[in-house]
Amino acid sequence: MSRATSVLYDAPGPLARRRERIGSVVGGLLVLALVGVGAWYAAGRGVFEADRWAVLWDPPKNQSALDVWRSLLVVGLGATLRAAAVAAPLALLLGLVLAVLRTTRLAPVRVAASVVIELFRGLPVLLMMFFALLAFGWSAFAAVIFGLTVYNMAVIAEIVRAGLAALPKGQSEAAAAIGLSRGQTLRLVLLPQALRTMAPSLVAQLVVLLKDSSLGFIVGYSELLKAIQNNAQYFGNASVVALFTVGAGIYLVVNISLSRLALRLQGRTRRTAAPAVDVTAPGPAPRGATTGH
Amino acid sequence: MDLMVIADNMPAYLAGFRMTAQLTIVAGLGALVIGLAVAAMRVSPLGSLRVFAATYTELLRNMPLTLIFFFAVLVLPQFGVVLPLGYWTAVGCLTAYTSVFVAEAVRSGINAVGVGQAEAARAIGLTFGQSLTSVILPQAVRSVIPPLINVIIALAKNTSVAAGFAVVELTATGRRLAQQNPADVVLVLAGVALFYLVVTIPAGQLANLLERKVAFAR
Numbered sequence: 001m002s003r004a005t006s007v008l009y010d011a012p013g014p015l016a017r018r019r020e021r022i023g024s025v026v027g028g029l030l031v032l033a034l035v036g037v038g039a040w041y042a043a044g045r046g047v048f049e050a051d052r053w054a055v056l057w058d059p060p061k062n063q064s065a066l067d068v069w070r071s072l073l074v075v076g077l078g079a080t081l082r083a084a085a086v087a088a089p090l091a092l093l094l095g096l097v098l099a100v101l102r103t104t105r106l107a108p109v110r111v112a113a114s115v116v117i118e119l120f121r122g123l124p125v126l127l128m129m130f131f132a133l134l135a136f137g138w139s140a141f142a143a144v145i146f147g148l149t150v151y152n153m154a155v156i157a158e159i160v161r162a163g164l165a166a167l168p169k170g171q172s173e174a175a176a177a178i179g180l181s182r183g184q185t186l187r188l189v190l191l192p193q194a195l196r197t198m199a200p201s202l203v204a205q206l207v208v209l210l211k212d213s214s215l216g217f218i219v220g221y222s223e224l225l226k227a228i229q230n231n232a233q234y235f236g237n238a239s240v241v242a243l244f245t246v247g248a249g250i251y252l253v254v255n256i257s258l259s260r261l262a263l264r265l266q267g268r269t270r271r272t273a274a275p276a277v278d279v280t281a282p283g284p285a286p287r288g289a290t291t292g293h
Numbered sequence: 294m295d296l297m298v299i300a301d302n303m304p305a306y307l308a309g310f311r312m313t314a315q316l317t318i319v320a321g322l323g324a325l326v327i328g329l330a331v332a333a334m335r336v337s338p339l340g341s342l343r344v345f346a347a348t349y350t351e352l353l354r355n356m357p358l359t360l361i362f363f364f365a366v367l368v369l370p371q372f373g374v375v376l377p378l379g380y381w382t383a384v385g386c387l388t389a390y391t392s393v394f395v396a397e398a399v400r401s402g403i404n405a406v407g408v409g410q411a412e413a414a415r416a417i418g419l420t421f422g423q424s425l426t427s428v429i430l431p432q433a434v435r436s437v438i439p440p441l442i443n444v445i446i447a448l449a450k451n452t453s454v455a456a457g458f459a460v461v462e463l464t465a466t467g468r469r470l471a472q473q474n475p476a477d478v479v480l481v482l483a484g485v486a487l488f489y490l491v492v493t494i495p496a497g498q499l500a501n502l503l504e505r506k507v508a509f510a511r
Contacts, residue, residue, distance in 0.1 A: 012338065016338075023338070023339045027339045028340075031345045045371070047371060122490050122494050123450070123493070124452075124489060127467065127485060127486060127489065130467065130482065134478050134482065135478040214358075214360060215357075215454065218359065218456070218457030225357075225359060225360060229367070232367070237371065240368055240371055241368055241371050244363070247360065248364075251360060252352070252355050255355035259355065
């Protein structure tokens with residue numbers, strides 16, 4: 001099993017294995033019983049009655065199932081993905097620029113970059129969306145993009161900094177020795193290597209960005225959650241369970257796929273790239289890996 | 294531009310800050326308790342509990358916090374559970390959401406302890422309880438504290454989502470004050486930002502410091 005098990009316990013013998021099996025079955029039954037009681041209670045309230053879920057295949061009020069799914073997937077999810085598709089590249093670009101500025105020899109620039117990073121990392125995304133909305137008078141879409149961009153830019157700058165710091169010192173020394181300028185060293189030697197080791201953290205941050213785009217619901221941007229609410233209001237509150245299930249399912253599918261991708265990338269970097277950090281050494285996870293939620 | 298707008302509305306700011314702090318502390322404690330339980334299940338030898346804890350983690354971690362609030366406010370009533378809108382709903386949602394990140398931090402802290410440590414402890418004849426309390430946990434706790442502080446920082450910022458669901462905390466206060474003082478919106482919201490930063494920046498520095506200390510201790 002997992003490494004956690006082997007740290008805490010000795011390899012089990014036959015007796016312990018039998019006990020574990022019994023405990024596992026008892027624990028499993030307990031969990032199932034709890035879920036069962038919940039489901040039984042929900043069924044008593046009519047949550048599972050077909051007409052409440054019919055909105056997904058045969059909706060009332062002369063709407064076709066296609067209309068409902070289009071409003072959820074094309075309009076709702078489309079708006080969510082559009083916000084992410086605009087904000088993510090912007091955040092990546094600005095994050096890279098900030099991280100590089102943070103390594104320059106000009107102290108004022110370095111300090112300014114650090115201040116910007118610390119500032120935006122320490123503020124709620126929602127507050128920054130309200131700032132764009134109320135102080136700049138921007139549209140809800142622009143406000144969402146602004147909030148997502150400035151926050152993730154700061155986090156990505158931190159991820160890049162950690163990635164650069166994890167490279168062996170010999171890399172920049174060797175680059176200097178063959179006469180590369182600081183800019184060339186970064187562009188040709190350090191960043192290509194660092195970006196590779198950072199790829200998993202960056203993809204994980206994309207999940208955070210995608211999740212945060214749902215804050216648009218609060219500032220008035222019509223994304224996936226809003227589409228669910230609109231449908232629930234139109235078809236009546238009884239349909240909200242079915243619509244919510246679809247919405248939650250969409251988030252789970254998209255985000256779990258991205259997380260899997262991050263894990264795959266992590267496996268790949270470990271195999272191919274020269275290990276910049278000894279990943280087998282015990283110690284806290286690299287910074288940036290746990291920054292987002 | 295009138296700096297007095299912040300001073301004049303200080304009571305409102307402080308009330309908002311108190312609500313944000315209260316949400317952070319109460320939900321943080323709740324998340325700590327549930328998160329520890331989930332982490333214990335996750336590393337337990339009982340397969341079914343491991344699967345349950347993993348499912349719980351995977352589900353909540355991949356859903357936006359807004360979606361969880363949405364569930365509590367608009368979906369749960371269909372199940373016959375009508376929560377009082379406002380404070381307690383926010384506490385519940387923030388607790389559930391944060392518990393997952395607490396669990397993950399604790400689990401990776403336990404994983405960070407080298408297997409050799411436990412093997413050595415067993416080799417010198419320590420019992421399971423002894424090796425847990427005097428070898429594994431002291432090391433695990435040290436590497437868990439910095440990520441745990443980061444989880445709490447994220448929680449402090451996440452309390453702002455409650456502003457969208459009828460809780461008047463800092464962000465909601467800022468929105469209201471901004472609408473009341475349209476000439477000083479930038480200043481009003483900068484005041485709100487300041488209240489967040491006095492908590493998040495020092496806490497972040499503390500986490501960094503501790504992290505460096507742990508790294509050197511190894």
